[in-house]
Amino acid sequence: MLLVYCPYCQVERPETEFSCRGQAHIARPSDPAEVTDEGWVEYLYMRDNTKGVYAERWRHIHGCGRFFNAVRHTVSDDFLKFYKAGEPMPDLDELAKEAGK
Numbered sequence: 001m002l003l004v005y006c007p008y009c010q011v012e013r014p015e016t017e018f019s020c021r022g023q024a025h026i027a028r029p030s031d032p033a034e035v036t037d038e039g040w041v042e043y044l045y046m047r048d049n050t051k052g053v054y055a056e057r058w059r060h061i062h063g064c065g066r067f068f069n070a071v072r073h074t075v076s077d078d079f080l081k082f083y084k085a086g087e088p089m090p091d092l093d094e095l096a097k098e099a100g101k
Helices: 039-044 092-099
Strands: 003-006 011-014 019-023 052-059 069-073 079-086
Touching: 003 069, 003 079, 052 092, 069 092, 079 092
Parallel strands: none
Antiparallel strands: 003 011, 019 052, 052 069, 069 079
C-alpha cells in the first residue's frame, strides 16, 4: 500500500484515503469558445504516459477534500515530492537525479 502525504492536512495516510486524478498541470483553454474539436480532444483526453518521474494531481477524498500535486516515479511507485495546487511544478529531472532514479 502506498502512503500519501497531504500538504494541507500535513498527514501521511494510506492511498485508500486519496484519489489520483491523472497528470498535473493541464491548463484549461483560456478562451473555450475558440477551441476547435481537435483542441478539446487534446485538452480532455491526451496525456503523457511517462515511464519514470511524473507529476500527478491527487485529491484527499476522505480528509480535507482538497486537490494537491505529487511527483511519483511510475516504476517504483516512490513519491518524490508533494506540493499544494497552484504551486509551480518542480524540475522533474532534478528530482529524479536527487532520488537516483
